[in-house]
């Protein structure tokens with residue numbers, strides 16, 4: 001299939017694989033209240049309550065959660081020295097923060113918010129159905145012998161470029177489920193090895209992510225003892241991620257930061273299939289309304305959300321359809337076709353999407369590591385391009401003007417969501433640093 005993208009100021013750069021900013025013409029004032037959306041803000045609150053309910057069993061299964069009483073949370077770090085390295089020292093950049101999901105406990109990436117949630121919610125539902133758990137009863141029975149024997153007769157399957165597989169595999173094995181992870185060709189060997197050590201069955205596909213997911217879905221449909229975590233369609237994943245919004249709101253409040261019309265919040269979220277950034281963005285719009293401006297960021301060769309949303313098509317449009325390769329070092333974002341469910345939800349909510357080059361990911365990875373010891377994998381560094389696109393680029397400035405924000409930027413807060421990194425093996429991380437350092441020197 002070959003698709004013609006509509007006339008748009010960003011089109012030429014997108015097709016040429018050059019970094020650019022696309023502004024979403026579908027963005028609506030108070031879009032969160034759009035009655036046509038298939039989801040509701042109340043579901044974000046439900047997810048927060050569910051996480052709280054799961055906390056005791058999460059703490060039981062993952063001792064590293066003792067300090068947080070079972071909550072899976074990351075730090076909000078002000079980018080004091082990092083903002084200088086990035087060139088964001090001017091007052092026009094307001095305050096710049098990093099939401100360090102790369103350090104998230106249990107799974108070492110933003111996927112801890114989605115995959116762990118879906119697996120534990122599935123386990124809870126299964127235990128309730130079998131009468132092992134009464135609604136509102138002691139949730140730690142999920143980690144008891146009877147539940148474990150039940151889960152051992154069931155399999156949880158997922159398709160992944162790596163991190164979702166890690167998160168789902170870790171959660172499933174912690175409860176005693178069998179687990180099968182279908183990996184795309186982009187999957188890093190260390191992620192495959194780590195899963196194998198956990199007793200997860202890894203099926204490697206010599207194909208891209210979308211194909212791996214399709215294969216996994218087919219295998220699961222043929223086997224009634226198998227539950228499939230569907231990264232393209234799952235509302236559980238989506239709302240597991242969305243609960244991060246409440247966490248960020250609390251952290252901003254503690255940091256003395258106001259978010260309102262006069263104090264805009266800009267959030268930059270690395271995007272693969274769209275579930276993680278979509279869930280977080282939806283949650284943030286539910287919490288902050290139009291004071292939150294959510295942007296996705298994608299590699300120049302894998303801008304699947306950008307091309308699909310720009311196309312305006314109801315049918316899925318992939319990056320291949322417009323002649324891009326889907327080749328990137330950023331395995332967490334190596335996705336050619338975005339989730340149709342997330343695209344529908346984001347249509348009235350997303351401010352825009354920008355793209356980044358792989359070399360810049362490695363440069364920013366180096367800067368974050370060297371200035372503030374924030375350990376990232378390449379995908380996780382993508383959001384650092386955000387403030388420059390918004391504050392400095394002609395299209396960003398036009399967007400600020402159109403929304404009456406041009407004179408409010410000194411009061412703005414930028415949150416760069418860094419999505420993975422803690423589990424990257426040291427030798428691999430040192431290689432990333434070396435490449436990033438060499439790129440900075442050669443510039």
Ligand SMILES: *Cc1c(COP(=O)(O)O)cnc(C)c1O
Nearest residue numbers: 163272273274275276332419420
């Ligand atoms: C999964 C992932 C993303 C993107 O999330 P999607 O749900 O695929 O859009 C970004 N960064 C990292 C490190 C990831 O693991």
